[in-house]
Amino acid sequence: MHPAPSLIAFTTLAGAGYGLLAVWSLAGLAGLVPAAPRAGAAGLLPALALIGAGLLASRFHLARPERALLAFTQWRTSWLSREAVAAAATFLPALVLAGFWILAGRIPPAAALLAAAGAVVTVACTGQIYAVLRPIPRWHQPLTTPVFLALAGASGAVLAVLAAALVGVPGEPLALAAVPALAVAWGLKLAWWQRGDRAAPVATADRAIGLAGRAPVRLVEPPHSSGGWLVDETGYRVARRHAAKLRRIALAAGLVVPVLFLALGLLSGGRLAAATSGLAAAMSLALALAIERWLFFAEARHTVRLWYGEAAV
């Protein structure tokens, strides 16, 4: 599938923003982060900014963004519509929480819980958009939504360590939560990659033209002499060799490097060291997520390729 920059930006930025919103709300509720205005601003403002930037990026994926409000109407059947509704609904408790926390130094428990729940539901809807698509076998697997949730949670936890360091809040409990969160997220991602690699094809070219068992089927006359939207959208190919290398880079930059920096921050103590190591961990993770999300699209193959020369998808 075509790796659209708008979708890579939307899913990674909004995922991290919702992750941070959930982690910061729950950390505030648990008393890990004080109910001080500065502490509220340090976590909630970046979270809202990331969510806003992600939603803005998603508009660039629409060919007719001026009608985007219609996307709120079909929540009964469409995960994309549910995502839009959940994203909008989450702003309500998130803004109430931010208002009380930043302006009055109070953390209303209901708002914190609802903001965290809304963040989880929104990211789950994002995952479901992809997970329900049967024509794209790599996306249509039970782990797709858990991977989106786990990566959003882990990126939120790493950002929370950084936010805590910036305002001088002790970040040890957050860092101790971020390490297993990263391990779980990348463990799930690794399992998701392997399942996708090993899965038997869902369809073959002979079946696609209604002639099951009459293989081999070779495309000798493509229906058009040059490209078009359908082949551009579904025909993205990335060399297997590159994919394997990129996965290793993503794992190193997303798991190994952030864990090392988080450990460094824990061991060294001191606000400057914590902030520097937190920033390094977050930047490395951002690079890893960009690669991971690019691969998510680039490696996925659509059954329409069966009519364009591929033997099995």
Place this chain on the structure above:
Amino acid sequence: MTALPDRPPARRLGLVIDLDTCVGCQACVIACKAWNSGGAAGPLADAEPYGRRPSGTWLNRVHGFEVGEGEDGRTVYFPRSCLHCENAACVTVCPTGASYKRAEDGIVLVDASRCIGCSLCAWACPYGARELDPASGVMKKCTLCVDRIHDERLPPEEREPACVAVCPARARHFGDLADPEGPLARLVAERGGVELLPELGYRPTNRYLPPRPGRPLAAQAPLVEAPSTAGFLGWVDRLLGG
């Protein structure tokens, strides 16, 4: 509303396409583009039509395949358009209600005025039946010529999709596939018509008729007669041929 109709539509209008008689002439492709450039689905993008890289939106495309090997090998032309599925995921994934399936005849359509061009329906279609029109930014798909088949101002014999009307090989048949006694159901039963990729669970309406078995090459007359070299004609042949 992107919910599918509660009950299966009373009529399931669709196509039965004969892979035995299709000669890959592309007439249905052109007729479809011509009708739908001006009809309810139009206009359809047509970039660089005479340039180096022509591209644009087509609702029907014909792919030429070589199937089997050696003596069993044969050419199969495969026309590909919307199959008007019963379990049309392209409809249910639509966030705006632009995609819908008609309860009265099962036709799957796009309301262009509600489409935001998110492309999700095209991703949800395993058959590649939907294309985002680069000129208008909305999704286009086969309408089964809904603006032709129900138009009572047209003479009855013209109330069929443009691709069916134009087909010189009579490889395309249009009708109600819900009618078990109808000509389409009989055709499907006689010729062993198949549903494409039933394992994906979309329950398409259209059916494809597989090619009839061919005669083995040995049973056929030699394709080229050896030219006679004797007699007067042989002499003329040698004289002219050099």
